[in-house]
Amino acid sequence: MSAGSGPPARLTAWVSGTVQGVGFRAYVRSRGRRLGLVGSATNLTDGRVEVVVEGPRAACQALLEMLRAGHTPGVTTQVTFSWSHAQGDLSNFTRK
Numbered sequence: 001m002s003a004g005s006g007p008p009a010r011l012t013a014w015v016s017g018t019v020q021g022v023g024f025r026a027y028v029r030s031r032g033r034r035l036g037l038v039g040s041a042t043n044l045t046d047g048r049v050e051v052v053v054e055g056p057r058a059a060c061q062a063l064l065e066m067l068r069a070g071h072t073p074g075v076t077t078q079v080t081f082s083w084s085h086a087q088g089d090l091s092n093f094t095r096k
Contacts, residue, residue: 008086009057015049015067019074024049027073029093031066035059038090049074054086 015024025041032039032053037060039053051067053060060083070076 010084011060013051013081017075017077019049024074
């Protein structure tokens with residue numbers, strides 16, 4: 001199964017660590033677009049970044065694994081996440 005295959009899903013991930021920089025959010029947007037996902041990466045007031053993406057479940061899983069492995073410009077210390085059905089209400093990655 002390729003990263004772009006599978007039924008649509010919504011992944012919401014909350015990333016903790018040194019991740020609130022513009023570089024981290026830009027990297028997540030770039031990787032998400034490359035995987036064919038739509039969504040957003042937003043700084044939260046508690047220091048985490050919330051990543052919300054929709055697309056093929058396998059592509060969402062690939063992005064989640066990238067976040068969990070810490071292959072980003074920031075230092076990831078914890079990633080919590082939840083899955084739900086795609087709602088179709090997300091646009092291409094927003095800049096927040």
